[in-house]
Structures are given as structure tokens and as C-alpha cells.
Amino acid sequence: MAGIVGYGAYAPRYRIKVEEIAKVWGTDAESYKRGLRLEEKSVPGLDQDVITMSVEAARNALKRARIDPKKIGAVYIGSESHPYAVKPSGTVVGEAIGATPDVHCADFEFACKAGTEGMFVALGLIEAGKMEYALAIGADTSQGAPSDALEYSTAAGAAAFIFGTKDVIAEVTHTFSYMTDTPDFWRREYMHYPRHAGRFTGAPAYFKHIKGAAKAIMEISGKKPEDFAHVVFHQPNGKFPTTVGKQLGFKPQQLETGLLCPRLGNTYSGSSPMGLTAVLDVAKPGEEILMVSYGSGAGSDAFIYRITEKITEVQGLAPKTTDYLDRNKVYIDYGTYAKLRKKIRMGE
Amino acid sequence: MSTSARYWREIPQRYRLEAGKCSGCGAIWFPPRLVCKECGKREFEVVNLPDRGKVQTFTVIRVPPSEFCDQAPYALGVIELENGVLLQCQIADCSPDELSVGMPVRIEFRKIKEEGEAGIICYGYKAVPVRE
Numbered sequence A: 001m002a003g004i005v006g007y008g009a010y011a012p013r014y015r016i017k018v019e020e021i022a023k024v025w026g027t028d029a030e031s032y033k034r035g036l037r038l039e040e041k042s043v044p045g046l047d048q049d050v051i052t053m054s055v056e057a058a059r060n061a062l063k064r065a066r067i068d069p070k071k072i073g074a075v076y077i078g079s080e081s082h083p084y085a086v087k088p089s090g091t092v093v094g095e096a097i098g099a100t101p102d103v104h105c106a107d108f109e110f111a112c113k114a115g116t117e118g119m120f121v122a123l124g125l126i127e128a129g130k131m132e133y134a135l136a137i138g139a140d141t142s143q144g145a146p147s148d149a150l151e152y153s154t155a156a157g158a159a160a161f162i163f164g165t166k167d168v169i170a171e172v173t174h175t176f177s178y179m180t181d182t183p184d185f186w187r188r189e190y191m192h193y194p195r196h197a198g199r200f201t202g203a204p205a206y207f208k209h210i211k212g213a214a215k216a217i218m219e220i221s222g223k224k225p226e227d228f229a230h231v232v233f234h235q236p237n238g239k240f241p242t243t244v245g246k247q248l249g250f251k252p253q254q255l256e257t258g259l260l261c262p263r264l265g266n267t268y269s270g271s272s273p274m275g276l277t278a279v280l281d282v283a284k285p286g287e288e289i290l291m292v293s294y295g296s297g298a299g300s301d302a303f304i305y306r307i308t309e310k311i312t313e314v315q316g317l318a319p320k321t322t323d324y325l326d327r328n329k330v331y332i333d334y335g336t337y338a339k340l341r342k343k344i345r346m347g348e
Numbered sequence B: 001m002s003t004s005a006r007y008w009r010e011i012p013q014r015y016r017l018e019a020g021k022c023s024g025c026g027a028i029w030f031p032p033r034l035v036c037k038e039c040g041k042r043e044f045e046v047v048n049l050p051d052r053g054k055v056q057t058f059t060v061i062r063v064p065p066s067e068f069c070d071q072a073p074y075a076l077g078v079i080e081l082e083n084g085v086l087l088q089c090q091i092a093d094c095s096p097d098e099l100s101v102g103m104p105v106r107i108e109f110r111k112i113k114e115e116g117e118a119g120i121i122c123y124g125y126k127a128v129p130v131r132e
């Protein structure tokens, strides 16, 4: 059966605390910490972007897959912060990992679910027998407008997955997609920051689509919430996934391992994919995992994975996701953050 | 030749650290050479350099060229990779006062520079301290 043969994550080392942002805008840090379960978020360095983080995540996935990169037939990168408006991120990433030139390449965009879109298509190509391996990456260096509520959560990170049929570590037993036209969050051409519809991003957007996809995939697979060792939802903050999990009948412990947002922030296209890498780092053979992404606009992709006995061979072959989260981090002040995120207007 | 064309020509070295291993004496050259400086042979096998090493020496740039001014102060170092090959590159993700000779580093893929707001983005390798 087709599934994941290698996975890897990457997050930059810089962090800014919610208190530091709140101090600048005169808001109440506690309301973000308690209300939205946000503590701190990752910030990319001046020399990091979606392409550099994708390369590092893909290299970690290759270390675990132990395959010749020339056998990768597709490179798909999902992001809403591709460095070029025109020139796919996948061209640089495919070249850097040694997958070129016999490879199909495309960049995906769908707000925060662009990463799982790439995973969905990569898996489909493997199931169709079109290629031996396919690489899908979700990565973002997302930006919130200064003082906007999003500024407390928009973060940077990447997760990469190599799909194949040999030496699979996590079989994909079911997939399901759920999508409607819902204008909860968008960014028009030439606009630097996205716009969102405030509270409208909740019930008719995030909750409706995550629940629509989760309920449907559990129905077609005949699974119940208690059948899953872990569940990973998209994490725009720490509160939404916890709430939707409760509404769907999951226990907090099932979400715990994959819930990275409180100490990582929302890595957009990397969000639920990075949560999945953290789960794969500790998953045991036979366990089943439910993952449901969410992208504004709006839609959700759902996947059910079944862990094979091969997982234990590869978990230690590359840095774990929590290594990137907990080791080596350094806190920055708002001034440094503004410089790193290019929020300061420079002279000519 | 424009910077873009030169950058493109050097992609195998910049992105994948492709070196030339002499089929005669086994010496590894980075960047690759046409003739081995050790034994004079002209046949080479392409090998990828390891991504771990240690700082052999470094210097701190405090007054950089204008395109790097937002990164100052930053360190340029000579890295001795695990197989003994020496690599000269920027040492990122650290303040210069943290650096020391012998410090373990990992090679990461980073943005090197942008050719202005509208030009291409040049990527390549940098060393980052390993703090495990």
C-alpha cells in the first residue's frame, strides 16, 4: 500500500514571545495566552525563506527514506509565501536535493492547506503507479500586519514527506477532501499582508470544514475517535484545534503530541504537516493517526495513516521536530523581529 | 557575464556541494578542478561533501558591502568538513562573540543575497553552529 517512506521538519531558531508583541501594541498578552493558547512563535532569519526551509526539511526526509533522490518523480511545495511571484520554489528545492532533471514540479497555493494539497496529489501519483517516489512539502514564512491579531501567531516552518510503496513507514489508508467558497481570509495581488473576516474565520470556516472532512473520513473508514492514537488538526492558534477536537469526540491526550502551535505559532502550510512529523517521531507500529488540514477560502484535506513496523528504523535518522522547537532557540525583541521580517522602511 | 549566469553555472557546488574526487589518487577538490593538483590526472568522480565539520578559522565582517549591510556584523569562516575538505563560507545563526575555533558546525541551505528587489534570489551553503 502507498504511504510515507520518509519525513522531515525544519524550523528557524528565532522566537518572539507573545508578551513582546503585546508590549508594542498595548494589548493584553494574557488574553492571547489564555484565550488562544499562544506562548511564542518562530521567526525566520534574514537568510531564510520557504525555499531554504523546504530544502532542509526535504533533506531530513531523504535521510529517513534512504533513497536515491534521482528516483523522486515529483516535487510539490505548498505555501502562501513562495519567495518568487513567478518561478516555482520547487525548481530550487528539486535542484538542491538532486532530484532534477527527470521530475515533475509544481507549487501549490491554498492558504494554510497548500501543504496537504501537495501531499494529496503526490500520494495519488504513487497510487496510480506513475512514479516510484513523490515529494510533497508544506512551508511558510507567513506575515500578519503589524498590530493585527494574526501578528501574534504567524510563524515559519516546513515539513516534507516522501511518498512511495516500498518500505512504507505510514500507510495512507483513507483520504477525503471538503471544500466550499468561503471568503474568510484572502490576499489580493500586490498586497503585502492578508485580510481576514475576524470572527467569521471560526464557525463557518475553520470548524465547518475541519468537521466536514473529519466526520466524512471517519464514516467512510468506519473509524471512531477512540481508534486513533493521535489526531492532528490545522493550528491557527492553540485553542481552535483543542475545541474542534472536543466537538468531534477526541480526548486532549490524542491531540497533545501534534499540537505545536502554542510554542511554534501558526506555520500556515506547514502547520498540520509539522504536527504530523512530531507525531511520526514518536509513533508506534500499528497505531492509526488522523490528520485534517484547513485552508481559508476554504477547504480541508483529511488523511488516515497506519504506522508500520518500519517506523522505528527511521525515527532517529534525522533531527526530530521537537529538537527544532526546544533546542537552540533564541528570543528576539520586537525591533529585531521588525528587521528580520522587513517591517522597517529603509532609505534609498 | 552577468551575475545570474555565473550563479546558474555554479549551482551544483552552491546547492549540493558537488566536489571532484580524483580517480588516480583519491584527492577531493572543491570547487572541482580539471587537472588533479596532486597527481595530474584528469578523471574525476562527482561526490557530495559531508554536511558536518568544525570551524578552522574565522573573521568578523563589521563594514560589509552594501548588499549585506543588514546582516552585519557577521562571520566568514573556513570550515574543515568531516572528510578534511576545507570550505569557505558565512557562519550564520550566531553572534560573532559566540564563535570559537574548533566549534562544530552543520552546513545549511540559505539565501546568500538578492539581486535587488526585482532580481533573482541567490541561494547556497552557510555553516551554522551545532548546539546539541
Ligand SMILES: [Zn+2]
Pocket: B022, B023, B024, B025, B026, B027, B036, B037, B038, B039, B040, B041
Ligand atoms: Zn589525483
